Structure formats: structure tokens, C-alpha cells
Amino acid sequence: MDVDASLGATDHDPAVQDATSSPTEMDGEQIGEQSQQLAGSQAASTAAVTGSSTTTTAPQQVVQAQQQSPVVGPRHAPTYSVVNAIIEKKEDGPGPRCGHTLTAVIAVGEEGTPGYIGPRLILFGGATALEGNSASTGTPSSAGSAGIRLAGATADVHCYDVLTNKWSRITPFGEPPTPRAAHVATAVGTMVVIQGGIGPAGLSAEDLHVLDLTQQRPRWHRVVVQGPGPGPRYGHVMALVGQRYLMAIGGNDGKRPLSDVWALDTAAKPYEWRKLEPEGEGPPPCMYATASARSDGLLLLCGGRDANSVPLASAYGLAKHRDGRWEWAIAPGVSPSPRYQHAAVFVNARLHVSGGALGGGRMVEDSSSVAVLDTAAGVWCDTKSVVTSPRTGRYSADAAGGDAAVELTRRCRHAAAAVSDLIFIYGGLRGGVLLDDLLVAEDLAAAETTSAASHAAAVAAASNAQAGRVPGRYGFIDERTRQTMPEAAPDGAVVLGNPVAPPVNGDMYTDISTENAMLPGPRRMNKGVEYLVEASAAEAEAISATLAAAKARQVNGEVELPDRDRGAEATPSGKQISTLIKPDSAGSNSIVPAGVRLHHRAVVVAAETGGALGGMVRQLSIDQFENEGRRVSYGTPESATAARKLLDRQMSINSVPKKVVVHLLKPRGWKPPVRRQFFLDCNEIADLCDSAERIFSSEPSVLQLKAPIKIFGDLHGQFGDLMRLFDEYGSPSTAGDIAYIDYLFLGDYVDRGQHSLETITLLLALKVEYPNNVHLIRGNHEAADINALFGFRIECIERMGERDGIWVWHRINRLFNWLPLAALIEKKIICMHGGIGRSINHVEQIESLQRPITMEAGSIVLMDLLWSDPTENDSVEGLRPNARGPGLVTFGPDRVMEFCNNNDLQLIVRAHECVMDGFERFAQGHLITLFSATNYCGTANNAGAILVLGRDLVVVPKLIHPLPPAISSPEASPERHIEDTWMQELNANRPPTPTRGRPQVMTNDRGALAWT
Structure with missing residues (x-):
């Protein structure tokens, strides 16, 4: 029987046992080969790394270099650097681990209000010990025979606050999932959905566990799903496609690699898994691949290991047609290297891939350890150039050495997530050592579409995070504001989006629907997620144009930020918006229209x-x-x-x-x-x-x-x-x-x-x-x-x-x-x-x-x-979550008055809501809702x-x-x-x-x- 019950079994799997073994057998099971670990990361960064220490490049130097050396064509893969995150107590840090997940969650509430919670990275589970070691002991050059102990799998939850650069451990209410590794996780608005994996007791149940992060105190829920589903498995992939469909693909059921495709429609109740039969040429049965969803609903499955333990290089796109058909298609371009146990994440139309193993004690070649699939241009890029043929040269042994910047990303079984243009990587395995570092990179291809000022601000904020400093503001800072800030304040800020998500009432019947959530869910916060490359028409230039035009994600990020400084935004005429803002005058909240009534x-x-x-x-x-x-x-x-x-x-x-x-x-x-x-x-x-x-x-x-x-x-x-x-x-x-x-x-x-x-x-x-x-x-x-x-x-x-x-x-x-x-x-x-x-x-x-x-x-x-x-009535001011769905907001009468003041307007007429009398007044008559x-x-x-x-x-x-x-x-x-x-x-x-x-x-x- 071809059984692969280990997280990263060796190519020949000599000591692998069936995943259905008893708990006592599983406790001592060795799961993983020393040099092939789960990976996950993408992105871009502006700080250079040398050796084991980090050095930050001045934002002015970065912007200056970009102005002097404009890039023509697709940008190569970015360089990562270490983030010196704040860990106040030892238990707050995730510590060394691999086989975990890292999921980006959108912000909650309005910035500046007491209930505001910025964008976060949620780390769940993973293995914290190697076979024969109680923790991550060992040296980079230690022998490669150490595997991961399933007994060391955890179910703890750690949170990295992007705004404060701080790790914390959280203990949610409710019944948590069992300890596990090699599971999958994806964000649905302000919720993280966990499924599958393997732990001390063997394969985890196929239940969907939801971590609801909407409120100040998170809570676990178990989602009831009717009918048959994917079943217990590990090493599979899951992603939210089109802000609606949870897609689970491949993995290993304890007996063999799989290639089946399952979909759960989050907008249809009762929840039910449906096995799909996509048309076209799809991937072979495999495990340890990655799956990432682009903002327009295209799912890209990349790499993996097939039934013969051969690493795969191809990428496959899966899309849903309007008539309900799903179809596979091979992605264009030449991949620089096959790999598995890597990580991948989208930023705009660029799929960032990091790390990975090749089997036989080998890891992906240094220059190909980080790669980007530019889906707009249809090409792969490594750290040097566009890839026109597979990199068939030297492959890295499972030991330290080589270029220090590249060495950072040489790992497997790590996890990655993206927030706006920033890509984060945590942990993994290299050279028989569990890693506990947090890496960051910036996708310059996306940053180039923003203004030089905003880009400099983003770079400065990234530098602050890498140097261990806390960003002073979550948005753009103009020169006028900068001059009034204390000297201790940073020179810039990370460019991020913070869509507001509504509270979700959940129990075992938690609603994970993305209905009414246009931006969403995860596609509303990330700048890249906001930018869609249309399947039918988009040219590569169109992506750059739309990126420069206004925003990004949301569907998880944005260029047009909710709380950006107005002085940082230029009008079509070239004027700064700060010059258009009028000083508040007494009684400005009770404007009496001079002409409109x-x-x-x-x-x-x-x-x-x-x-x-x-x-x-x-x-x-x-x-x-x-x-x-x-x-x-x-x-x-x-x-x-x-x-x-x-x-x-x-x-x-x-x-x-x-x-x-x-x-x-x-x-x-x-x-x-x-x-x-x-x-x-x-x-x-x-x-x-x-x-x-x-x-x-x-x-x-x-x-x-x-x-x-x-x-x-x-x-x-x-x-x-x-x-x-x-x-x-x-x-x-x-x-x-x-x-x-x-x-x-x-x-x-x-x-x-x-x-x-x-x-x-x-x-x-x-x-x-x-x-x-x-x-x-x-x-x-x-x-x-x-x-x-x-x-x-x-x-x-x-x-x-x-x-x-x-x-x-x-x-x-x-x-x-x-x-x-x-x-x-x-x-x-x-x-x-x-x-x-x-x-x-x-x-x-x-x-x-x-x-x-x-x-x-x-x-x-x-x-x-x-x-x-608008909010329910004039007594509800500010911004509030919108009952239509995650990522949408309602605005109060104070916002209406401010907008009218800023633009010399006397009345807003809008539609969109069914009101019982056909029209409704709001904000003391300065806004009318109309329904015909x-x-x-x-x-x-x-x-x-x-x-x-x-x-x-x-x-x-x-x-x-x-x-x-x-x-x-x-x-x-x-x-x-x-x-x-x-x-x-x-x-x-x-x-x-x-x-x-x-x-x-x-x-x-x-x-x-x-x-x-």
C-alpha cells in the first residue's frame, strides 16, 4: 500500500505508517524528511538582508533608485528581510514551528475609534518539535534524518498586529479544533476557516472550524455541513474563490495522493460540499501544493508532489463559467523550478511563490527560491529575470550557505500571507532546524503604480517594522501633518486598507456567507485583491492603469484608503486635496442650504x-x-x-x-x-x-x-x-x-x-x-x-x-x-x-x-x-458595519455634513435602499434616499x-x-x-x-x- 501519513515523508517513506493508526502509534510517528518542509510565502520587500542580521535601506535611497532605474516589463521576484516584531511575553510569540497556517484578516471598525482593530495575521497550529528533540534544537548543519513529531502538533492561535508590529497569543472562547499540522486555512471576511490536517490522534476530522475575529474576544465555532464531503485529509489546499466558494483540492487521505475538487457555496444554506468535475486538463493527484485565489475568481494551483514523490512545476488555473461549469487550464510561462511544501499568495495579479523542497535532501535552487507568476504578462520571474527555461543548475543542499538574502527564503513547510503590497512569511524548516522568524517583502510592481510620496511612506513604514519600530500612522502622512508630529513619530506608514466588517453571530451554525460582501471578504483589504485582471479583455497595461487609478483590495487593500490624509491625494487637476479642504467654522454641523430646499x-x-x-x-x-x-x-x-x-x-x-x-x-x-x-x-x-x-x-x-x-x-x-x-x-x-x-x-x-x-x-x-x-x-x-x-x-x-x-x-x-x-x-x-x-x-x-x-x-x-x-438615523454617527455583508459600511450624518462642507454642496441624493415611502430624509435633510x-x-x-x-x-x-x-x-x-x-x-x-x-x-x- 502506498501510504503517506507523514507531513513531509521522505521520497521513499521508509518509516511511514497508515494515518488510521492508533493514537499511541501516531504519537511516536516520524513525519517528515529533514529537508522537505511545508512552505508559504510571497511578496516583495525594500530592505536588504546580509548574513543573519538585517539592515534597512533608507526610504529616500529606495525611491531615488527607482527613479533612476525605471523597470521595463515584469518585475523580478522581491527580496525578503527579517521583521523584528515585538514580543512582550514569551508565550506571545509563536516560536519555532512548521506545518502551520498564516492567514490575513481584514481590519474591523473605524480607525481612531475605541473598537478599531487593524489588519492581523492569524497563525494557527503546526508542529513545534522534531523527532528526537523537544523543540527546535540542532544546528543548520545537523543531519537530515530528523522528522516532525505529531505529538508536538498544537492548536494554539497567535496574532500579529500589522499596525503595532506586535505578536500576541489569543485564547478564543468556544471549543477549539484538535491539535494539527498540514491543515488548511482561509479567510472569509473577519473569520478564519480551518479544515483537515493531521495530529497526534491521526487524521483530523473533515469538520469546518471557524475562528470569528469580529469582536474583541475571538470565538471558535464549528460549522455544520450536510452530506458527504472531502473527508479527512492533509497536505491539501483550500481557498475562497470569488468571495463565495470554499474550494478544497487534493492532498492525501492517508493512503494516496488525491486530485478531487470540492466546493462549498457560502451563500447557500444549508451548507453542503459538492464534488466538482471540472473540464480541461487539471493537475495530477498530488499533495503539498498551494492554491491562491485572484480577485476575479481565478484559482491558481501551483506545484506539489505526485503519487511517485516527484515534485511538480506546473501551475493550473481553475475558473467558474457563468453557466456553472468549472474548467482547468494550464497557466502560461515557464516555472523556474518544481517544488512542494512551498507557499504562495497573490498580490494584485502577481502570484508570489517562496521556498519549497525537491526531495532527496534537496531544496529549490537559490535564485529560484523566490519566484513570481505574473498572470497579467503570462510569465514567471525569479530573483534575477524573466524565466525562459527551467533552472536546471545547482540545487541547494539542506544546509546553510550561499547568499544571505536568498538564504532567508530557503525553507519549506512555512506559511505566508499578504496585507496590501506586503508579503509576510513565518517559520518553516531548514537544515533540520525549526524556524521562528517573520519575513516581509514589498511588491514593488504594485507600489510603482502609486505616487512617489505614498510609496516612500510605505517603504519607510516597512523599514520601521524591520527595525523593530512601531508605525505611527496607518495610512498616508502628508508633509504638513509630518511637521506637527513629535520627533519620535515615524517618517512614513504602511499603505494598507481597513475595510470594516460587520459582527457575525455564530455558534455551531455560524454563518460564513460572503453574501452582500463585495469587497471583500479577503478581497477587500489587500490592494492586490482589489485589482482584477479581467479574463476576457484585460491587457497587461490595463492592470497598471487600474492599479494607478485608485485602490486595491479588499477585496483586501486599497490605494484609496478610508482614512488617508487628504493632503496626500492629488486631484485630476494636480491640486492636493489638502488645498481644497475648508477650515471648519462654527455651526458647520447645521448647514442651512442657501438655494436647495x-x-x-x-x-x-x-x-x-x-x-x-x-x-x-x-x-x-x-x-x-x-x-x-x-x-x-x-x-x-x-x-x-x-x-x-x-x-x-x-x-x-x-x-x-x-x-x-x-x-x-x-x-x-x-x-x-x-x-x-x-x-x-x-x-x-x-x-x-x-x-x-x-x-x-x-x-x-x-x-x-x-x-x-x-x-x-x-x-x-x-x-x-x-x-x-x-x-x-x-x-x-x-x-x-x-x-x-x-x-x-x-x-x-x-x-x-x-x-x-x-x-x-x-x-x-x-x-x-x-x-x-x-x-x-x-x-x-x-x-x-x-x-x-x-x-x-x-x-x-x-x-x-x-x-x-x-x-x-x-x-x-x-x-x-x-x-x-x-x-x-x-x-x-x-x-x-x-x-x-x-x-x-x-x-x-x-x-x-x-x-x-x-x-x-x-x-x-x-x-x-x-x-x-446611511446609518439607521441621525443619532448614529461615524462609520458602522453594514448588515449587507463584511467589508461594507454605513455612514453617519457627521460624514454627510463633512462631505457637503468639503465640496460646497447642499444636498446628496442617493438610491440603493428600499424605503417605505419611496424617499427618506437623513442628516437633517442634507441627504435623501430615493426608491422608485x-x-x-x-x-x-x-x-x-x-x-x-x-x-x-x-x-x-x-x-x-x-x-x-x-x-x-x-x-x-x-x-x-x-x-x-x-x-x-x-x-x-x-x-x-x-x-x-x-x-x-x-x-x-x-x-x-x-x-x-
Whole structure:
């Protein structure tokens, strides 16, 4: 029997026992060959290391060197240096170990507040002793026969705070996992998921253990998963793909290496493992590989050891198509060396690989010990150059020697994680010695896309960490701030992102869903994770452009930092934002708009129920709207990859918009079609999209508009509501009011409703017909990752056939990437879909976003712009976690007032949230939430509203369907039955979140809206 129960058994495994052996047998088992250990690391650094001591290079010298020697083409692999971390008590340090995991966890809370917790590295488990030694005794030159003792495996948890450069041991509440090594761990927002491994009692159970780090005191939970799963195994890989799917691949079940692929959908309950059968050429059965997920949902599996104990060199990409298929593909480029028991992590589009073993007492060649797979350029790089052929020269023996900087990364069975552009490595095994050092490197390829000032700050902070100094500020520090700081303060800071994650209530049924977490989870904090290399279109230059444009990760990091010093950010005109900030004046928190005001009455049209109130129009004081403050929030992100070839098209471009307007713009006479087949074919939609895209591409990211104008909130495919609004309050046609008033739509045109195709095609046709009068900006549902889940993709397939429907869905989503992102009206009112979140302080930040732009490639600014919400009411200030999901925030009235002060604005109009009366005031009337679809999802019972802004800048809310109490049974029309069925099916699969805000209270007050 070919059994490999050891963490790193020798090539011939002479002393390996079956993993199902009894605990007493396992206690004395030797697991590992001295020179082949588990590895893990990537990244880049700016400090040079010589010998066993570290020296730091001055930030000025680094920046100067970069300016003198610009790099052309892909950058080579970085150099690592030692971090002199702070360890106050001996037990706080992880100590020597290997076979552990190191996981980066995003920040929690708002920086500067009492509850803020910065980004952390969580180290779990591993082996702390070698066979024949109680600890890491031995010398670098000791014989290579010492293996790892499973009896020395642990279940302890250590935390490295990146901000304070400090290690600490944490003792979470709850039942911890059993001691283990060679397990897997990955981050889901502010949680670390642990699975598998091997320990003193043999193979660990296949249970998922979750370490919830949202609160000040962490807690362990065990997640209940139904049905069969991967089973006990070790030496396997696991990663969170597309911020949704937990993927477990390969490893060893105690009998043989495996190649199976398992997926757990964190957005679907009850949780259940599903065995996948991906198409394409995948990796052979192997163990000790690495798997890392890129921000766009591409999983890269690298290296490993096959069933014949042969180290592997190839890398394989695994991606999910829109139609649900998973497919393997061999990654391009020539790997510098085969390896296993190494480590790998993504920073932007660059996969950083470190260390590894080759078997037979050999380790990876010195120059190839650190390598980078640049997925944008499609090449491998080692520490010297682009690799064009395998490095077949000298391989390192398992002993010290050679170049000191390279020697640092010569190890195996270590672990690695990335925070923004910084890559950290901890521990491992080299020369029969367990290691206890923390290494860091900076990915200069990503840093080069930021400004010289911010790069210098990052370098300085890295130098501070390497020298044992604590960074003084977590963000950018401008010159003005620097001059006011004490001399003891550092000269720079590490550039990191700190998305806020909401609390997670967990027990054995802990929710590990990433639903509503666009940035996420882990892809919201790391700068690299924010930057997506689109599978269908991205050129290598596009990555550099988007990186320079604004941010990164989040999906775990960012260039546009939530709490960065404003003086460090330049506007498109080249001005520093610090010059745009106005000094606070007395009473700044109670701005009284000079010109913009909300009218004291709203126009209301009752629902056409056929009763005595049908069609009645009333004007109500806005103070009578008892439901103002009740919101309903929806949205669920996920990532996937797919691309289709363009179809050949030929048709008169100008004829299509007219056809659409004639066919659909019937405010009073439109009826849902009897046949669901859409009246346009894919060629016509392609021409319509081409015409609209040319217009959108010529417009700025922030539109400059004039009053009078009508403003519409979310429509979500409820085309009937759009027609009712046009019928009651005027339509955009020559027979209507287009000649003297403009129209502005705030996004979320598709999903949920039954007629997304009618809604988006009519709005596009109106844009082409009246390009200077009809204006569209982007919502969070104008993204393929979202509308693939909430109905638009399904509607396209259902109404146009699978082939044409999928093509149309792709084409419209490409158009969405060109939509403007906000609108300024008379330079006094800004309109956007979501809000200002944590990161948007100036309009120029939105203007600087370059289109076309995808959600995955966008910055934290784009995420906040499309996904953030106001807090529950004016009494809740600052930033708070957003119930939509990890990494999203709500912002208080103080943020609204500050933003208005900074930009000379008087009002923010936004959509994104279903509010019961169709509109809602916030921040003493300086922000209005607008929602135009009625009875959202068939369950919300909300009114729909628009805002009409006159030339005098008076804002008048106009409503439809405020839903009076039922006085007769609803009409059971076939159309209503079809729509209800559609929404019921969609809600069953993607249920909306419950109504937020003030609870509805039955009242006898006949002046209340409910009695209108």
C-alpha cells in the first residue's frame, strides 16, 4: 500500500505508517524528511538582508533608485528581510514551528475609534518539535534524518498586529479544533476557516472550524455541513474563490495522493460540499501544493508532489463559467523550478511563490527560491529575470550557505500571507532546524503604480517594522501633518486598507456567507485583491492603469484608503486635496442650504386598486410620512469568469432606438407581453448598446447637469412602475416634457423585477434619442457578478434563448462598465447610487475613476459609491458595519455634513435602499434616499417616488402606490400572477433582507399616509 501519513515523508517513506493508526502509534510517528518542509510565502520587500542580521535601506535611497532605474516589463521576484516584531511575553510569540497556517484578516471598525482593530495575521497550529528533540534544537548543519513529531502538533492561535508590529497569543472562547499540522486555512471576511490536517490522534476530522475575529474576544465555532464531503485529509489546499466558494483540492487521505475538487457555496444554506468535475486538463493527484485565489475568481494551483514523490512545476488555473461549469487550464510561462511544501499568495495579479523542497535532501535552487507568476504578462520571474527555461543548475543542499538574502527564503513547510503590497512569511524548516522568524517583502510592481510620496511612506513604514519600530500612522502622512508630529513619530506608514466588517453571530451554525460582501471578504483589504485582471479583455497595461487609478483590495487593500490624509491625494487637476479642504467654522454641523430646499409637501398617487381611492391624487405634508425611515436592503455579490465571442452584426444603428421607443414608451397603454419572448434580437440589442456606449464613453465620470430635472431611484426591472411614473408625472418624449426638463436615473435598472430587458433597453434608447436630456449613472446591480444572481441573466436566457440570451447579458454588462458614476446638479446637489462610505471625501475622487471599470478592478471608492448606506438615523454617527455583508459600511450624518462642507454642496441624493415611502430624509435633510420601484420583491409594500427639482432648486417628492390598507381583494390578473410567481421563485433562491428602520405601527390617525 502506498501510504503517506507523514507531513513531509521522505521520497521513499521508509518509516511511514497508515494515518488510521492508533493514537499511541501516531504519537511516536516520524513525519517528515529533514529537508522537505511545508512552505508559504510571497511578496516583495525594500530592505536588504546580509548574513543573519538585517539592515534597512533608507526610504529616500529606495525611491531615488527607482527613479533612476525605471523597470521595463515584469518585475523580478522581491527580496525578503527579517521583521523584528515585538514580543512582550514569551508565550506571545509563536516560536519555532512548521506545518502551520498564516492567514490575513481584514481590519474591523473605524480607525481612531475605541473598537478599531487593524489588519492581523492569524497563525494557527503546526508542529513545534522534531523527532528526537523537544523543540527546535540542532544546528543548520545537523543531519537530515530528523522528522516532525505529531505529538508536538498544537492548536494554539497567535496574532500579529500589522499596525503595532506586535505578536500576541489569543485564547478564543468556544471549543477549539484538535491539535494539527498540514491543515488548511482561509479567510472569509473577519473569520478564519480551518479544515483537515493531521495530529497526534491521526487524521483530523473533515469538520469546518471557524475562528470569528469580529469582536474583541475571538470565538471558535464549528460549522455544520450536510452530506458527504472531502473527508479527512492533509497536505491539501483550500481557498475562497470569488468571495463565495470554499474550494478544497487534493492532498492525501492517508493512503494516496488525491486530485478531487470540492466546493462549498457560502451563500447557500444549508451548507453542503459538492464534488466538482471540472473540464480541461487539471493537475495530477498530488499533495503539498498551494492554491491562491485572484480577485476575479481565478484559482491558481501551483506545484506539489505526485503519487511517485516527484515534485511538480506546473501551475493550473481553475475558473467558474457563468453557466456553472468549472474548467482547468494550464497557466502560461515557464516555472523556474518544481517544488512542494512551498507557499504562495497573490498580490494584485502577481502570484508570489517562496521556498519549497525537491526531495532527496534537496531544496529549490537559490535564485529560484523566490519566484513570481505574473498572470497579467503570462510569465514567471525569479530573483534575477524573466524565466525562459527551467533552472536546471545547482540545487541547494539542506544546509546553510550561499547568499544571505536568498538564504532567508530557503525553507519549506512555512506559511505566508499578504496585507496590501506586503508579503509576510513565518517559520518553516531548514537544515533540520525549526524556524521562528517573520519575513516581509514589498511588491514593488504594485507600489510603482502609486505616487512617489505614498510609496516612500510605505517603504519607510516597512523599514520601521524591520527595525523593530512601531508605525505611527496607518495610512498616508502628508508633509504638513509630518511637521506637527513629535520627533519620535515615524517618517512614513504602511499603505494598507481597513475595510470594516460587520459582527457575525455564530455558534455551531455560524454563518460564513460572503453574501452582500463585495469587497471583500479577503478581497477587500489587500490592494492586490482589489485589482482584477479581467479574463476576457484585460491587457497587461490595463492592470497598471487600474492599479494607478485608485485602490486595491479588499477585496483586501486599497490605494484609496478610508482614512488617508487628504493632503496626500492629488486631484485630476494636480491640486492636493489638502488645498481644497475648508477650515471648519462654527455651526458647520447645521448647514442651512442657501438655494436647495425640500418642498414641504409631496405629491401622492394612490394605487389603482379599483376601489374608491383608485387613481386619487393627494398632496401630503412630508412630516406625515410615518414610514420614512423604514428601509429594505438587498444585494448579493459573487464572482465568476466567462467570456463569449462577439456575434457578427449588421443593421442600421439609428433605427433600433426609434423602434424601442415606439414599442415600449406607452405610459398609459403598456401591458406586459402575453408571450415572454423579447421583441428585439441580439443583433438589435448589440447595435443599441454600441450607440449608447459611444455616448457614455464621451461623458465624464461625474456628469455636470442643470435644473430643472427629474430624478429616479431604483427601478429593478419593474417596467410597469416606470410607465406609471411617466404617466402621472410626464414622460421623456416630444409629446411629453423632454423639451423643458431633464431626466436622471440613479442606477439599479435590472434584477428582481420581471421586465429588466424592457427597462434597460428603453432607457438606452432614450439616451440615444435625447443624449443631452436623459442621463444614466451606475448602480451596484449594473455589474455582472450581481445581476448573474438576481434575475437579469435568467431573464435574458428565458426570453431570448440560451445562446443569444447569454451573449446579450454579456454585452449589456460590458456597456454597464462605461456608465457614469455620479452627477452634479448646478454644482449644489450630488447624485449617486450608494453613498460616500468611508473613503469618499471629495468629488474629485469620483472624477478620477477611469472607465470602463469593473467592480473587481475598481477601488474602495467605487465600492463605497455603489454599496454604502446611511446609518439607521441621525443619532448614529461615524462609520458602522453594514448588515449587507463584511467589508461594507454605513455612514453617519457627521460624514454627510463633512462631505457637503468639503465640496460646497447642499444636498446628496442617493438610491440603493428600499424605503417605505419611496424617499427618506437623513442628516437633517442634507441627504435623501430615493426608491422608485413599488412593492419591491413583491413583499416590501413600499411606495415608489421620484424627485422633481425646479429651476428655483426646490425639490418636490412625487409618489405612486403608497399602499393604503386593503379594502378589497387584489385583482387576480394573469399578469400579476406571472410576476408574483417570478418574484416568489427569485426570493426563494435569493431572499431579500428584512425591513430596517422604524417598525410599522397600526394607527387610527386618518391624517397618516396609511389612510390616504
